[in-house]
Amino acid sequence: MENVVVVGAGLAGLQTVVALRQQGYAGRLTLLGAEPHPPYDRPPLSKDVLAGKVEDTTLEADWAALDVTLQLGCRATGLCPGHVETEAGPVPYDGLVIATGADPVRLPGPGSVLRTIEDARALRQVLRPGRRVVVVGAGWLGAEVATTAAGAGCAVTVVEALDTPLAGVLPAEVGRHFTPWYAAAGVELLLGESVAAVEPGAVRLATGVELPADHVVVGIGVRPATGWLAGSGVPLDARGAVVTDEYLRAGLPGVYAVGDCVTWPSRRYGVRMHVEHWDNALHAPAVAAANLLGDEVRYDPVPYFWSEQFGRMVQYAGHHPAGDRLVWRGDPAGETWAACWLSGDRLVAILTVDRPRDLAQARRILDRDALVDADRLADPDLPLKAAAR
Ligand SMILES: Cc1cc2nc3c(=O)[nH]c(=O)nc-3n(C[C@H](O)[C@H](O)[C@H](O)COP(=O)(O)OP(=O)(O)OC[C@H]3O[C@@H](n4cnc5c(N)ncnc54)[C@H](O)[C@@H]3O)c2cc1C
CATH class of the missing domain: 3.50.50.60 (FAD/NAD(P)-binding domain)
Known part of the structure; x- marks a missing residue:
């Protein structure tokens, strides 16, 4: 592998080039992005940027050390074997990572959206x-x-x-x-x-x-930004997400996909996952990079995200459709509480409101796939970890 191209210069694109270099890839590396900016963080856009507290959310990167050709303001328009079609002409690759994220769904008329x-x-x-x-x-x-x-x-x-x-x-x-x-x-x-x-x-x-x-x-959701892959042979699902295997391989030799634009099969939950959240864009790239460089690493995370709304920190980890029982931890009419989903005695998901410690402890239980005691879990005065068996 001598010439890797990453399409999409958001969080997942940046993490991919960082991971490739960290994992020893020394060949040519190009990061191609439609926006005119180097990669920046989106979660603050609806929070501190909108509130006027922060102006710039550019993600930190040592571009010189990364030795990446940054091709910004340049949209990929198609994919053929061995090269990406772009607005500026073809860009050849022998390894490709698709990280083009998602576009907001719009309504006809003068409404605005919030993505950039x-x-x-x-x-x-x-x-x-x-x-x-x-x-x-x-x-x-x-x-x-x-x-x-x-x-x-x-x-x-x-x-x-x-x-x-x-x-x-x-x-x-x-x-x-x-x-x-x-x-x-x-x-x-x-x-x-x-x-x-x-x-x-x-x-x-x-x-x-x-x-x-x-x-x-x-604000009615997003769709994978994968229109440029039409007819390329990269499999897309009905929503347009790139359909990968559990190694994030995207159907063509040397082609991988990461971030908001991907659906992958989760062995942990026995279903295809499609996660449009920051943590997924942060962590999937290291797996795709390893596999692109010849490893065989399965991607099977416990999904995590957060939202800050109405003065509260809402956090979620896991996959609640895998649960068959809902256990409340605290009063959901109160200030702080959590909803826990169990499958049998196994914790499969948690949503917390202003209970960050619960979330952190639950993530460790979810990662270990540990059994829990539902009565102890329901007691908000006990540390959540005390519910683990
Ligand atoms: C306002 C807002 C707030 C959010 N808040 C939270 C939060 O609180 N918690 C949380 O977990 N997640 C949050 N998210 C979600 C999170 O930001 C995304 O999951 C994450 O940005 C996904 O990263 P990505 O790199 O996969 O995609 P993106 O960030 O969408 O980056 C993809 C990049 O690819 C570029 N691109 C698209 N098509 C092409 C093409 N054809 N050629 C070249 N480049 C292309 C795009 O312009 C974009 O720059 C928020 C998102 C938004 C918009």
Whole structure:
């Protein structure tokens, strides 16, 4: 292997070039990115950048030591055996890592999305006291934008088509406990309401009701940014995610994929996983790099993510669909609590609200696939690790 190209200069792309060098790869290395910026961090975009506390989230990298050709502002447009088609012409490779992440789903009309640093800076300008902001979608991103917009003094309404916040990712019995947080922050939350159209100055609901809006933010999810792979032979699923094997091999010789754009088969959970969170983009690259360099390392993490919303730190680890029993740890109407999912006596997932120590201890239990005592787990006054058998 003498010429590795990494397509997508986000967190997963950067981690891939770092891992390749750390693991001894000494050949040519190119990092190709559509955005004009070197890799930067996205989680602060909906938090400190939007709140005006941070201007720049560029990720640290010693580019000279990495000896990487950074080709920024250059989009990959296609993939042929042995070369990537780009806006600037073909780029040959003998090893390729796909790390093109995801693009936000948009609605027709004047609503904005939040994925890039430019999106965050532009949105920050419109979050002024008294402005009427409508956020479409009460998912992770919608909740964070609503938090920041309300904090900036905007009059915020969140419209969600389903019956609880986070309904796409959490069961209603857990998601419903997020509902009161909106009202407490002065945010109006409309559940079970579909948006028919985003129009200049208003959001029209399916019921015909018009919500006046000075600005609309659409937070209804993302889709893998893999359109450029159409017809390449790299397998894509119905959502467009790159379908890899458990070694993150992407169907063609010497081609791997990492980060938000990937679905991989988890031996741990017995299902295909598709995780659009930071921790996955951080850790998958070391596995792909090792395998590209001839190793055989399986990728089978316990997923982890966090969200900061309405003054709370929400953290999640594991994969709750693998569970058959929900155990509450603390009162979900209270300030701090956790929802724990068990399969038999095995902890398979946990969601914590302002209980970071629980999360850290649970991650160790999840990693070890250890059995737990449900009664001890349910006692919030005992350290969570005391529930491990
Ligand atoms: C506002 C926001 C807040 C978030 N907050 C959290 C959080 O609190 N906790 C958490 O766990 N996760 C959070 N995330 C998710 C996390 O940031 C992502 O999971 C992570 O950025 C994924 O990294 P990635 O490198 O796979 O993809 P990306 O970060 O999307 O990077 C992919 C890069 O590839 C480029 N690209 C795309 N197509 C092409 C092409 N054809 N040619 C060349 N380049 C291309 C893109 O422009 C982009 O720069 C947040 C995301 C956003 C947007």
